[in-house]
Amino acid sequence: MYYIKLGIRNIFRNKGRSLVTLAAISFGCMALIISGGFIEDAITQLREAYIRAILGHVQIHRKGYYQKGGSKPFQYMIPSSQAVLQELARFPQVKNLAPRLEFSGLLSTGETSIAVIGQGVDPERERHISTLFVMTEGSNLEVDDEFMVIVGTGLASAVGLKAGSPAVLLANTKAGAINGLDAQVKGVFHTVHKAYDDRAVRVPLKMAQKLLETQNVQTITIIAHDTSQTDELRSALELHFKGRGLDLEAVAWHQMPDADYLLKTIAYNRRLFLILNIIIIISVVLSIINTMNMAVIERIGEIGTFMAIGYRPREVARLFLVEGAVMGLLGGVLGMAGGYVSARLISWIGIPMPTPPGTTVEWIARIEIVPEVFGLALAAAIATALAASVMPAMKITRLEIGEALRRNV
């Protein structure tokens, strides 16, 4: 306690120098909070865009769907009865759920044909799942739509489709025959995922079932109340399936093969943030180490007095380390306050961002308030100030007392 009291008083001893040091620590702390909040916002926006346009939080499949479902899709069907959907809807984490029937096929315009990934969706239920699904032309599927399709922007421009264009959708039926249905393009959409938009076709579930000659679906996509509930929901569903002896599996968004790009982007951004953190911390250490050094040089006589009256060099060094830690704590608290205000202000204004690689949309960046980043910034502020105090403290342990005392004159 005594060391802390002395540390605080010494900080206010040379107000000008302490202000400069506090400012450096605070700005470093703010930089960490803003950069961390920016990257976290980018990750959150990208993740939510994937989840709420393509993946959902959790998908229910027949076991082994991801391993073999691609080559034998009809062996991995699940019933799409209202009873199944109602049973799943009873889980408290479930906000919305919708069945999907996936297929691959050909979309023909008469002049050209192109391979597509098709998705049969329940228009009413899917509206609550794909909330970040953006229509750029025409309109989304409705409950009453029978032979309507919507296509991704990349696909539309590749084959020259627009709202109102006729198209023929071809796919293999469950029996192995090729089936085709005439349809009309109702709209053009985009998601965050360009590769998906280049090949995706969405059709009403009934049309897809007619095309494939099945009454079942492969996937039930679930949106939880919050992304943080994903794993909790997945575990609860797994437990439920096991208890009921059902041959089903629940897959969280981050376990899905389609999330590969998203996960790599998240890992990339997190690594970027780490490197940025290191650069900021080194900059702060370098900018305050001189002032910490000056504090020792100015007080060498005083250090000599401490040692003359019996303080060991490491005890005096501890005084300076505590002073550094207190300075870091003060700077960190100021930086957190400044970071919070700046983050709110920047988020209120918003930063227009260009289209990121692999996506199709421009976006408005904001600064997310992430408690963990605030904690990290505070810890970094204290660690930084401590690190800057280590060298001066080591200098103290090498001081000759007599020489130090002579500096008192």
Added chain:
Amino acid sequence: MDMGERQPAALSDLPILREIQMVSVERASKIYGEAPGFAALDGVDLAVYKGDFLAIVGPSGSGKSTLLNVIGCIEKLSSGTLRIEGFAVNSLSPDALAELRSAKLGFIYQTFNLIPVLTALENVELPLYRRNVPARERRQRAIQLLRDVGLERFASHTPRMLSGGQRQRVAIARALINRPSLILADEPTANLDRKTGLEIIQLLGNLNRRTGVTIIFSTHDPHIMRQATRVIEIQDGRMPAPGR
């Protein structure tokens, strides 16, 4: 050369105390810099007895401060032997020397050497913080000492708010807080006017007579040296006559 006027009431006059050697310095040399270097002390012999109120006198640069620093275990001898209460301290580790200074010695400097961010009371308490003395006892001892030096009502003042004489009184209280057996005062009156300087040295003399604490101080002021029970002269790092 023993120049001091003996004060009949001095504890060091008691025969029993004359037998107890507080400090013994034998053939002490302190050389600064690389060979051949500068000899600040050159073959000094000195014995200080329990209860002594000893003045070391000499011109500037004669080695007074170096001798006090050596006796105070602040600087190591280049050669020779230093004993405190009979124990040779030459070979003690820096930590052991720090412990010895903390337990046995008190220091007073001409520049007072108070910690500017601490109050008078906290400055007096300073040596006790590292010795884990309970807060209540620490405070009681410090207040009593401030009362002894006439500064109780200045307890909450920082050094900047005190006069030179008051600062030196605080430094004296700080030197006494560990109940040391030896106080070393390096020109304690040099930064004070003559009247205040005399008051300070009389305060030290009274402490010496009242408590028996051994005090060694350096000065070049004849008025101040007259207050000592023994006076030792040092010139160019040597003692013209044995300091015994």
